Amino acid sequence: MNLELFDHAGSAGIAEPIGEQAVILRGEALPDVPRLLDALARLEAVAPFRHMVTPGGHTMSVALTNCGTWGWVSDRQGYRYARHDPLTGRPWPAMPEAFASLAARAAAAAGFPDFAPDACLVNRYLPGSRLTLHQDRNERDFGAPIVSVSLGVPAVFLFGGHERADRPRRYPLFHGDVAVWGGSDRLRYHGVLPLREAHHPELGGQRINFTLRKAG
Numbered sequence: 001m002n003l004e005l006f007d008h009a010g011s012a013g014i015a016e017p018i019g020e021q022a023v024i025l026r027g028e029a030l031p032d033v034p035r036l037l038d039a040l041a042r043l044e045a046v047a048p049f050r051h052m053v054t055p056g057g058h059t060m061s062v063a064l065t066n067c068g069t070w071g072w073v074s075d076r077q078g079y080r081y082a083r084h085d086p087l088t089g090r091p092w093p094a095m096p097e098a099f100a101s102l103a104a105r106a107a108a109a110a111g112f113p114d115f116a117p118d119a120c121l122v123n124r125y126l127p128g129s130r131l132t133l134h135q136d137r138n139e140r141d142f143g144a145p146i147v148s149v150s151l152g153v154p155a156v157f158l159f160g161g162h163e164r165a166d167r168p169r170r171y172p173l174f175h176g177d178v179a180v181w182g183g184s185d186r187l188r189y190h191g192v193l194p195l196r197e198a199h200h201p202e203l204g205g206q207r208i209n210f211t212l213r214k215a216g
């Protein structure tokens with residue numbers, strides 16, 4: 001196993017540009033981790049992780065839940081944002097303050113002031129879970145950036161171009177890293193390689209990703 005995959009090796013605090021208006025803020029979320037995990041435990045108790053089905057009929061390998069006014073959902077009808085959790089019929093849990101404040105701080109650091117997310121998609125990866133190349137285009141306003149927080153086992157993030165066929169670059173995302181992208185990079189294809197088997201001291205074998213957006 002490559003030890004470098006398991007920590008920042010001193011990179012926390014570094015802003016690593018991955019596009020004209022896209023950056024990985026290494027370790028930005030580290031001070032927030034206790035609050036994030038506490039909020040996640042409450043969220044999970046009300047809106048559990050589940051595997052959704054794609055419009056093509058495949059069950060996603062990533063399990064997900066949501067908080068905020070809008071939650072991202074998928075079923076045979078398509079991908080969209082919905083105010084209610086299809087599992088419980090209830091509104092998604094409110095966006096925890098810890099999520100919203102981290103997102104606003106990271107967006108501002110990346111050059112997007114006044115980011116006020118109304119949707120947070122939470123993805124849980126177990127060994128083998130992956131996300132194929134996709135664009136995030138279900139949001140109403142592409143003017144707002146996306147803020148993505150990684151916790152737990154590291155993953156390889158694929159960041160491509162504006163065409164599906166554009167060869168993506170690969171970036172490791174470690175516990176506490178925050179990726180922000182918007183503007184001219186907002187619609188770039190991206191994905192996550194299958195998660196490797198590994199152990200994280202706080203999260204065990206899993207990777208958690210929070211993706212905060214302005215959806216409505």
Ligand code: MD6
Pocket residue numbers: 123131136146147148157179190191192209211
């Ligand atoms: C993930 N993230 O990192 C998957 N989308 O688990 C995404 O699909 C994503 O990280 C838009 C913006 C940032 C992201």
Ligand code: FE
Pocket residue numbers: 134135136190
């Ligand atoms: Fe995405």
